[in-house]
Amino acid sequence: MDCPTCEAMVDAYVDGELSARDSAEFETALAICAGCRKRLEAARTMSNLLRDLPAEPAPDLLRARIERDLRAIAGRPRERAREQLRWAAIAASLIVAVGLGWLGGNLTGQGGRQSDEMIAGYLRVAMAETPVDVASSDRHTVKPWFVGRVDYAPPVHDLTAQGFPLLGGRLDVVDGRKVAVLVYRRNQHRLALTVWPATAAGDTSPDVTVRDGFALTRWRHAGFEMRAVSDLAPAEMKSFATALDRAIDTGS
Amino acid sequence: MGLMSDAPEPDGRTPDGRTVERFRIVVLPHLDSAYGFARWLTRDPVAAQDLAQESLLRALRYFHAFRGEEAKPWLLRIVRNTWTDMRTRYAAESESLEIVENRAADGPDPEQSAQAGDRRRHVAAALAAVPAEVREVLVLREIEDLSYKQIAAVLDLPIGTVMSRLARAREKLAAELRGRLGRRDHGLSDL
Incomplete structure (x- = not known):
C-alpha cells in the first residue's frame, strides 16, 4: 500500500x-x-x-409541547397518557402566562430563556414520580439540605397545620443560577414554590393569575421573590401565600 | 430532498390516532437526538426547541411515507430540512444571520456539569464556530454516531462526498481548535 x-x-x-x-x-x-x-x-x-462533549437531552418543556401537539392531532388522549397530557395542557397554559409577562422579575433581566427554564422546572415537579430531591416535611431537614446547593438560605416552613404539608425540596436552574424549589401538597394537588432573593425592596401582596384552571401566584415577601404554581383554586393559592407569609414572619 | 421540503400536507391526509400511536413508538424515542442535532444547527436553546418541535410535527405529517427505514436518520434529515426553511424566517424576524453565524461560543453548554474542564469548553466553542457544513457532518458522525451511509441519507449526499466532507471537517475543526488554544498545552499536541 x-x-x-x-x-x-x-x-x-x-x-x-x-x-x-x-x-x-x-x-x-x-x-x-x-x-x-x-x-x-x-x-x-x-x-x-x-x-466527550456532554449530551443535552430534550428539555421537559419541549416534550410537553410535543405531547400537546400529538394529542391535538390524534383527537383524543390515550388512557395511559392522560396524566401526562394534563400536564402538557398546563405547559400550554404556562406558555400563555409567560407570554403575558407573568414571570417578570428576572434574575438577570435577560427574559425569555429564563422563563422557559422556570416553566420546565415546574413541569419537572408536576410530572416527576419523585418530585423532590430531599423528601421531608421537617423544615430542619429540608433547610440544611440547601446549604452549599444554593447560595442563599430559602425560607422553609411546613404548613401542614394550614393544610399544605411540605413534601420536600429540590433544585432548579434558572438563568444559569441554582434556585431552591419547595414542593407542597394540598389534598391531591402539588404546589411548586420557587424562591430566590429579591433585588427590589418592599413586600407585595400575592397576585394570582388563572389560566385554564391553573393558578400562578407571584409576590415578594421578607426579601424573597416567590413564584408558586399549582392547579389549585385561586382562593386556595391565596391562602397558601398568606399562610407562608405568616409562617415566615412568626418564624414558625 | 424534495420529499419533505415544504408542502405541509402531501396528500391531504391528517394522521389518525393509530398513526400517532405508531409515531410515538417509532419516532418519538429519537427526540433527544433531534433536539441535540437542532441544538448544534441553531446554536441556540430556544431556537433548538422550536426547530425540534416543528420537525417532529413535520415528521408526523410525512409518517405515512415512512417505509420502515431507520427512524433516526429519517428524523434527522427532517430536522435539517426544516432548519433550512426556518433559518430564513429566523434571519428575517430577529437578528441577521451573520450575527448568528458569528456568535461563536453558543453550543450546548458543557459547563452544566460543573467540573467540566477548559478543554470541553474550547471544543464546544470551536465546534460552534466552524461553518454549518463542517459542523453538521461532525455532529452526525461523532455525537449522533451515525454511519457514513446514515449520514449520506441525512445530508442527501453520495457516500464518497460524505467521506471527503468529513475529512475536511476534521481538519477545519482541528485548525479552529489550535487557533483557540494558541500555544497552551491541553494535551492536544497531536492535533
Missing part, C-alpha cells in the same frame, strides 16, 4: 467503516508509515474530544 492510499483510509479506519480485510491491510501499512500514524492519532484525538 502506498502512502496516499494509506492516508485516504485513516478516517474510514477511525470511523469503523473499513472491511476486515482493508483494516488489516491498513494496519500493516501503518507500521511503516510514521506520517499516517500521526494522522491516525490526530483523527482519534478529535473524535474522542467530540464524543
